[in-house]
Amino acid sequence: MKNLQLDGEKKRIFSGVQPTGNLHLGNYLGAIKNWVNLQNDIFSIFSIVDLHAITVPQEPLKLKSSTHEVAAAIIASGIDIDKSILFNQSLVKEHSELAWILNCVCRIGWLNRMTQFKEKAGKNKENATVGLYGYPVLMAADILLYKSTHVPVGDDQKQHIELARDIASSFNNMFTSDNEEDFFTLPKPQIIGEAKRVMSLRDGTKKMSKSDASDASRINLTDTKEEISNKIKKAKTDPHPLPSTLQELKDRPEAHNLLSIYSSLSDQTLEKVLKEFSGKGFSYFKPKLIDLAVETLNPISLEMRNLLKDTNQIDKVLKNGAQKAREIAEPVLKDIKNLVGFIN
Numbered sequence: 001m002k003n004l005q006l007d008g009e010k011k012r013i014f015s016g017v018q019p020t021g022n023l024h025l026g027n028y029l030g031a032i033k034n035w036v037n038l039q040n041d042i043f044s045i046f047s048i049v050d051l052h053a054i055t056v057p058q059e060p061l062k063l064k065s066s067t068h069e070v071a072a073a074i075i076a077s078g079i080d081i082d083k084s085i086l087f088n089q090s091l092v093k094e095h096s097e098l099a100w101i102l103n104c105v106c107r108i109g110w111l112n113r114m115t116q117f118k119e120k121a122g123k124n125k126e127n128a129t130v131g132l133y134g135y136p137v138l139m140a141a142d143i144l145l146y147k148s149t150h151v152p153v154g155d156d157q158k159q160h161i162e163l164a165r166d167i168a169s170s171f172n173n174m175f176t177s178d179n180e181e182d183f184f185t186l187p188k189p190q191i192i193g194e195a196k197r198v199m200s201l202r203d204g205t206k207k208m209s210k211s212d213a214s215d216a217s218r219i220n221l222t223d224t225k226e227e228i229s230n231k232i233k234k235a236k237t238d239p240h241p242l243p244s245t246l247q248e249l250k251d252r253p254e255a256h257n258l259l260s261i262y263s264s265l266s267d268q269t270l271e272k273v274l275k276e277f278s279g280k281g282f283s284y285f286k287p288k289l290i291d292l293a294v295e296t297l298n299p300i301s302l303e304m305r306n307l308l309k310d311t312n313q314i315d316k317v318l319k320n321g322a323q324k325a326r327e328i329a330e331p332v333l334k335d336i337k338n339l340v341g342f343i344n
């Protein structure tokens with residue numbers, strides 16, 4: 001394990017994913033694929049955020065099995081558990097402790113602006129849990145507990161990371177004096193690649209999401225070759241041939257989405273992919289996309305199934321990861337408690 005304590009100009013990544021059902025192509029292209037690439041250059045900490053998951057009701061046994069599945073998916077996608085840290089959030093109690101302290105820094109007005117709370121709480125806001133409302137503060141605690149400098153996520157998490165920056169900056173103002181170095185560096189969102197927001201296969205204006213009632217709207221990392229192929233075959237399109245410029249994609253959400261997925265899976269820019277398929281119909285493009293998606297995702301789902309045969313081993317990996325995470329978290333929280341004025 002290298003550079004556990006952060007010094008000087010060192011970078012450190014933190015990111016997380018909720019164990020609420022199967023991971024899908026949006027989670028993979030928007031986050032996990034980037035984690036796999038970044039872990040070689042920047043020391044990285046990845047968490048399966050079960051404390052976040054319970055902000056909406058979860059069935060306890062299902063939460064456990066989803067945590068195993070998500071851990072298996074992350075490892076099968078290429079996260080190296082000897083190089084990076086992987087653990088489930090509730091094993092490191094410092095996340096909850098810091099969240100409380102940051103609850104006392106964050107302002108209600110800041111939380112009232114969070115669009116994801118409005119979407120998730122829907123019309124019945126009064127019935128949403130306090131946890132769902134305070135969710136972004138826990139997320140700020142996740143990031144700041146490790147003094148993380150970079151946070152690779154999909155586009156939908158940008159507002160939450162901006163809030164984490166506001167909380168960090170406010171904490172610095174409250175607890176570090178002018179002649180001292182700021183306690184927290186402000187974490188930067190890393191929203192990378194051509195699939196920053198993967199959209200539903202049934203409606204190109206809606207985000208691909210675990211909570212969509214239609215399974216046909218998303219490709220799950222556990223889908224078989226046949227399921228991947230059928231979902232792409234049935235994916236909504238429009239009647240026009242594929243265009244040659246980004247400008248022409250503007251009012252064609254489904255074409256834009258499928259081409260972005262292709263470009264991210266093939267590690268090419270959207271411009272390059274447009275050149276390749278310009279003037280071609282979806283009947284030409286879709287089989288190529290199916291081949292590429294199956295070629296990328298099938299080895300991941302096979303490896304996932306393999307790892308899930310031994311859930312005790314997955315538990316060991318997560319506990320071991322939590323131990324390493326705590327080696328970083330504990331001293332940071334101690335410093336924070338000191339600054340706040342707690343005897344500890």
Ligand code: TYM
Nearest residue numbers: 015016017018026027030031049139153154196197198208
């Ligand atoms: P979650 O579990 O909803 O999603 C995990 C990651 O997948 C990305 N993502 C997408 N990217 C592109 N297109 C999509 N359709 C799509 N759907 C999801 C998300 O942006 C995310 O990067 N609050 C977070 C988890 C979290 C976290 C953190 C992230 C908790 N603490 C600290 C970063 C840092 C969430 O619910 O992600």
